[in-house]
Amino acid sequence: MAKSTIALIYGTDTNNTEEVGHKIAKQWEELGEQVDIFNIKDIELGLLEEYSMLILGIPTWDFGGIQSDWEDIGDSLAELALEDTVIALYGLGDQFGYGDYFIDAVGWLYEKLLPTNATFIGQWSTEGYEFEASRACIESKKFFIGLAIDEDQQFELTDQRIEQWVIQLYAERAVEAA
Numbered sequence: 001m002a003k004s005t006i007a008l009i010y011g012t013d014t015n016n017t018e019e020v021g022h023k024i025a026k027q028w029e030e031l032g033e034q035v036d037i038f039n040i041k042d043i044e045l046g047l048l049e050e051y052s053m054l055i056l057g058i059p060t061w062d063f064g065g066i067q068s069d070w071e072d073i074g075d076s077l078a079e080l081a082l083e084d085t086v087i088a089l090y091g092l093g094d095q096f097g098y099g100d101y102f103i104d105a106v107g108w109l110y111e112k113l114l115p116t117n118a119t120f121i122g123q124w125s126t127e128g129y130e131f132e133a134s135r136a137c138i139e140s141k142k143f144f145i146g147l148a149i150d151e152d153q154q155f156e157l158t159d160q161r162i163e164q165w166v167i168q169l170y171a172e173r174a175v176e177a178a
């Protein structure tokens with residue numbers, strides 16, 4: 001079988017980001033595309049350069065803190081050759097418990113990757129979420145830089161959010177490739 005062009009790479013402390021990653025991959029499969037899934041702690045970073053599209057998942061911990069496996073390699077991300085790569089980010093957080101830091105780590109990951117000049121797709125509306133502040137917000141509070149998933153407070157919305165986001169990614173990637 002041909003190697004996938006999409007890799008989904010996650011970090012996690014209590015597995016939510018992994019489970020959501022598998023759901024995202026399943027949704028891509030329904031659109032006819034295979035996704036390779038990796039835990040960031042198990043791979044050589046150079047692997048990221050082998051795919052034309054990366055879906056990167058990160059949870060936020062401890063009041064805006066970065067999941068530790070991502071934090072360990074954060075400073076190396078800027079050195080990767082990703083200028084021809086399309087990147088979509090997703091984050092796990094708890095908007096009611098940590099509303100001043102909701103999915104902050106997604107914003108951190110975006111900032112770490114910006115120097116690579118990769119193309120980012122998959123911005124997500126903040127409508128339907130209740131939070132005070134997020135490092136992952138762009139255009140004031142209208143959009144997150146990627147998909148926000150809240151398994152603690154809005155787990156019932158997760159599946160439909162994933163479905164809608166993957167369809168959006170599919171369309172946005174086609175535009176980038178054209």
Ligand SMILES: Cc1cc2nc3c(=O)[nH]c(=O)nc-3n(C[C@H](O)[C@H](O)[C@H](O)COP(=O)(O)O)c2cc1C
Pocket residue numbers: 011012013014015016017018059060061062063064065092093094095098101102103104151152
């Ligand atoms: C002690 C603790 C601190 C947390 N801090 C944050 C935070 O600052 N911002 C946020 O959005 N979510 C925060 N969360 C929620 C987690 O990000 C959320 O439970 C997530 O689903 C965990 O993902 P994981 O299972 O992949 O590690 C925190 C949860 C706990 C228990």
